[in-house]
Amino acid sequence: xxxxxxxxxxxxxxxxxxxxxxxxxxxxxxxxxxxxxxxxxxxxxxxxxxxxxxxxxxxxxxxxxxxxxxxxxxxxxxxxxxxxxxxxxxxxxxxxxxxxxxxxxxxxxxxxxxxxxxxxxxxxxxxxxxxxxxxxxxxxxxxxxxxxxxxxxxxxxxxxxxxxxxxxxxxxxxxxxxxxxxxxxxxxxxxxxxxxxxxxxxxxxxxxxxxxxxxxxxxxxxxxxxxxxxxxxxxxxxxxxxxxxxxxxxxxxxxxxxxxxxxxxxxxxxxxxxxxxxxxxxxxxxxxxxxxxxxxxxxx
Numbered sequence: 001x002x003x004x005x006x007x008x009x010x011x012x013x014x015x016x017x018x019x020x021x022x023x024x025x026x027x028x029x030x031x032x033x034x035x036x037x038x039x040x041x042x043x044x045x046x047x048x049x050x051x052x053x054x055x056x057x058x059x060x061x062x063x064x065x066x067x068x069x070x071x072x073x074x075x076x077x078x079x080x081x082x083x084x085x086x087x088x089x090x091x092x093x094x095x096x097x098x099x100x101x102x103x104x105x106x107x108x109x110x111x112x113x114x115x116x117x118x119x120x121x122x123x124x125x126x127x128x129x130x131x132x133x134x135x136x137x138x139x140x141x142x143x144x145x146x147x148x149x150x151x152x153x154x155x156x157x158x159x160x161x162x163x164x165x166x167x168x169x170x171x172x173x174x175x176x177x178x179x180x181x182x183x184x185x186x187x188x189x190x191x192x193x194x195x196x197x198x199x200x201x202x203x204x205x206x207x208x209x210x211x212x213x214x215x216x217x218x219x220x221x222x223x224x225x226x227x228x229x230x231x232x233x234x235x236x237x238x239x240x241x242x243x244x245x246x247x248x249x250x251x252x253x254x255x256x257x258x259x260x261x262x263x264x265x266x267x268x269x270x271x272x273x274x275x276x277x278x279x280x281x282x283x284x285x286x287x288x289x290x291x292x293x294x295x296x297x298x299x300x
Contacts, residue, residue: 023078
């Protein structure tokens with residue numbers, strides 16, 4: 001493990017997704033400890049996007065000056081924790097480093113709202129963003145989907161659904177340590193039983209809450225999709241000590257074999273979510289790269 005990260009491991013609390021309310025409180029306290037980036041170079045606006053089969057979705061929009069592209073950003077938290085407030089430090093940082101409009105989505109959480117509630121919310125925000133590109137001041141042909149962990153899996157699912165339903169054009173998909181496969185059959189899923197923050201059992205609990213006892217479909221677990229042709233170009237980042245690592249690498253290879261352009265970055269010495277330790281050099285490089293990748297992918 002990276003020495004700078006290892007020093008913080010004893011300080012990481014043991015979150016338990018068996019207690020969703022407790023996990024949300026813990027997640028909120030951790031998010032509150034993350035330094036807030038400067039927002040003076042952007043406009044920040046809260047709005048609500050309507051969904052056909054549910055309540056309006058909270059969305060926080062970060063609009064850097066002169067931004068002409070946008071990304072629908074989906075937070076992590078195992079489908080159980082997180083909202084636009086806990087994601088504020090990361091969405092702000094992403095907008096600042098990428099220079100694009102970030103739409104941070106407060107999708108519905110499990111187990112109260114299992115699949116497909118969060119996917120419906122995320123897809124509704126993508127559709128709204130494409131239809132309201134003029135209001136956002138962006139080019140509708142320069143919209144990406146992106147997310148971290150469970151949010152990365154949602155972003156992959158949104159890309160699949162947009163392709164299948166001939167929905168809004170997605171320029172790019174950014175999947176950071178995504179949660180893609182409920183089967184947990186890879187080497188990293190079988191062997192990473194005590195890794196920091198996320199381990200095999202916690203991933204399993206996340207899938208139980210998200211699926212709500214129903215069989216997984218490719219829109220719930222994108223690794224199950226048989227056909228990956230016609231999807232947007234992708235950037236996939238993995239952490240070395242993360243249960244999701246091998247399914248993410250496999251998904252990247254399958255995208256390549258389907259003719260989709262992919263950039264894959266495996267970060268050595270890191271663990272799932274360790275980029276939250278912003279003082280570490282590797283975390284600074286990880287966070288900066290996410291912005292740089294979006295800036296490059298959504299350029300004219």
